[in-house]
Amino acid sequence: MSTVIAFIVIFGALVFFHELGHFVFAKRAGILCREFAIGFGPKVFSHKKGETTYTIRLLPIGGFVRMAGEDPEMVEIKSGYRIGLLFDQNEKVTKIILNNKEKYPQARVIEVEHADIEHDLIIKGYADDEEEQLQSFVIRPDAVLVEAGVETQIAPYNRQFASKTLGQRTMAIFAGPMMNFVLAFFIFLILAFIQGIPSNDPALGKLAPDGAAEAAGLQEGDAIESIDGAEISSWSDVVEIIRQNPGNELEFVVVRDGKTIEVPVTPEAQRVEEETIGIIGVYSPVEKSPLKAFSYGFEQTYFWTKEIFVMLGKLVTGQFSIDMLSGPVGIYVSTDTVAQSGIFYLMRWAAILSINLGIMNLLPIPALDGGRLMFFAVEAIRGKPIDRQKEGMVHFIGFALLMLLMLVVTWNDIQRFFL
Numbered sequence: 001m002s003t004v005i006a007f008i009v010i011f012g013a014l015v016f017f018h019e020l021g022h023f024v025f026a027k028r029a030g031i032l033c034r035e036f037a038i039g040f041g042p043k044v045f046s047h048k049k050g051e052t053t054y055t056i057r058l059l060p061i062g063g064f065v066r067m068a069g070e071d072p073e074m075v076e077i078k079s080g081y082r083i084g085l086l087f088d089q090n091e092k093v094t095k096i097i098l099n100n101k102e103k104y105p106q107a108r109v110i111e112v113e114h115a116d117i118e119h120d121l122i123i124k125g126y127a128d129d130e131e132e133q134l135q136s137f138v139i140r141p142d143a144v145l146v147e148a149g150v151e152t153q154i155a156p157y158n159r160q161f162a163s164k165t166l167g168q169r170t171m172a173i174f175a176g177p178m179m180n181f182v183l184a185f186f187i188f189l190i191l192a193f194i195q196g197i198p199s200n201d202p203a204l205g206k207l208a209p210d211g212a213a214e215a216a217g218l219q220e221g222d223a224i225e226s227i228d229g230a231e232i233s234s235w236s237d238v239v240e241i242i243r244q245n246p247g248n249e250l251e252f253v254v255v256r257d258g259k260t261i262e263v264p265v266t267p268e269a270q271r272v273e274e275e276t277i278g279i280i281g282v283y284s285p286v287e288k289s290p291l292k293a294f295s296y297g298f299e300q301t302y303f304w305t306k307e308i309f310v311m312l313g314k315l316v317t318g319q320f321s322i323d324m325l326s327g328p329v330g331i332y333v334s335t336d337t338v339a340q341s342g343i344f345y346l347m348r349w350a351a352i353l354s355i356n357l358g359i360m361n362l363l364p365i366p367a368l369d370g371g372r373l374m375f376f377a378v379e380a381i382r383g384k385p386i387d388r389q390k391e392g393m394v395h396f397i398g399f400a401l402l403m404l405l406m407l408v409v410t411w412n413d414i415q416r417f418f419l
Contacts, residue, residue: 003336008060010335010350012038014180014357015063021179022065022172023052029168032068032159034152039063051142051153061406067172069160075145077115077123084109085123085137093123093139096154098147110135117143118157162388170376173369180358181301187351188300192293195344196286202232203285204254211281216265218282222254235284242267246278304355312359330409366398 015038026033032051039057046055075098077083084097084107096117097104110125113134117123121139126132141159144151157163161172202224207214224232227241228250241250246269253262267278331353338349364374372395379385 003332003339006339006346007332007335010346010353011060011331013350014183014354015039017179017183017354018176018357018361019063019065021175021177021182022067025168025175026065026067026161026172029164029172030159031161031164031172032153032155033065034068035064035066037064037066067161068155069157069162075147077112077117079112079114081112081115082109083112083123083125087137088140091138093137093143095151096123096139096143096145098145100148103149104146110137117145117154118160121156162385166376166380170373173372173376176369177358177361180354180361181305184304184351184354184358185297185301187347187354189293189297191344191347191351192296193288193290196288197292197296198235199285199287200235201285202235202238205283205285208281208283211279212265212268213280213282216252216263216280218252218254218263218265218280219256222252222256224252224254225260226253227251239284242280243277246270246276248278300351301355304352305359308356308359365402367395367402368398371395371398 019036019038023033023036034051035053035055037055037057039060040062041057041059044056044058046053048054077096077098081098082101084095084101084104085093086095086097086104086107088094095104095107097107101107101109109128110123111128112123112125114124115122117139121141123137123139124134125137127135139154141156142153144153161169164172204213204218204220204222204224206220207218224238226232227238230237230241232238232241245267247266249264249266251262252265253260255261265280267280269276270279335346335349338345361369362373363370365371375386375391385391
């Protein structure tokens with residue numbers, strides 16, 4: 001059960017901060033955000049606050065912010081339609097009732113002559129309770145359409161995604177992946193404040209229970225002068241000698257409380273991928289410095305970003321098989337393994353996953369944020385946007401292919417871990 005909770009918390013946090021980036025910068029640009037969703041598929045939870053409906057959906061494979069103008073806006077109110085209108089104290093339209101008008105006896109029913117709910121915000125028509133005289137009604141920018149009892153706020157053109165500048169649209173899309181990198185940085189920063197920053201000094205940090213170092217009598221804080229006669233100047237030297245000597249006794253010369261002592265230690269052999277290395281069950285020394293903690297956060301974010309790009313390069317060049325990719329099932333299994341090592345390892349794993357999510361979304365693949373940014377780049381070069389229908393078709397095909405890839409990867413995960 002703890003793994004389930006850990007997976008839900010990590011997945012939820014990664015998706016939440018990603019979508020929060022889209023949401024905040026869209027709102028700053030004045031875009032109407034209709035829905036903020038975690039997950040896809042049927043709604044499990046729904047709550048409306050202000051203009052936005054916040055939902056949790058059944059399938060844990062991402063999330064989205066539904067911005068006005070990204071999909072075809074509203075229904076078209078054509079000439080000849082009979083609709084009901086409700087007004088505020090200033091005689092401006094607050095609700096446009098499309099059907100079931102009998103449920104709103106206080107509504108003024110009109111036959112539409114002309115309606116514009118995007119630009120001019122006006123409806124012209126003939127009221128049932130008036131003589132045959134054309135009347136004009138001003139629509140409030142936050143008015144709602146009511147269809148089958150469901151209210152949907154209208155989106156004037158200046159509140160739609162497409163009305164914004166190229167820079168505003170670009171930032172609203174880029175902010176999602178950006179927030180994943182920001183989240184990773186803050187996780188590494190918190191770890192640095194709590195655990196300290198790994199130091200390269202040749203001194204022993206914490207010892208693992210029942211490890212070779214503890215069994216041999218080494219203690220935390222021992223300063224290592226030499227190993228088997230080789231002078232030690234950094235923690236990297238310590239790690240390298242131990243790794244190269246699985247099962248071989250090594251003579252450690254350490255300084256403890258001002259005294260120099262010799263301690264024989266035999267590294268245990270451990271198989272890592274296709275290599276056997278030595279380990280003695282000891283961690284690197286750490287130091288606590290608020291200033292260095294910020295530097296550590298940036299360094300770790302940069303390091304894992306670089307590592308993930310290296311893995312992507314191997315995938316492109318064929319050195320990394322698609323069968324080795326992991327989907328939600330593989331991530332769940334890995335989370336289970338990491339969770340057994342403790343909360344700090346789980347936090348580090350969440351940071352790495354966050355960076356991975358940010359990078360994946362920046363790839364120039366249709367339906368992902370990077371695909372949309374690619375269309376913005378083309379727009380910047382040619383001076384005008386790509387036809388929306390053509391762009392929409394490209395994203396639809398891209399989404400379908402991504403779903404197919406997700407099914408293949410998930411099936412590979414199931415075969416790898418459960419069959």
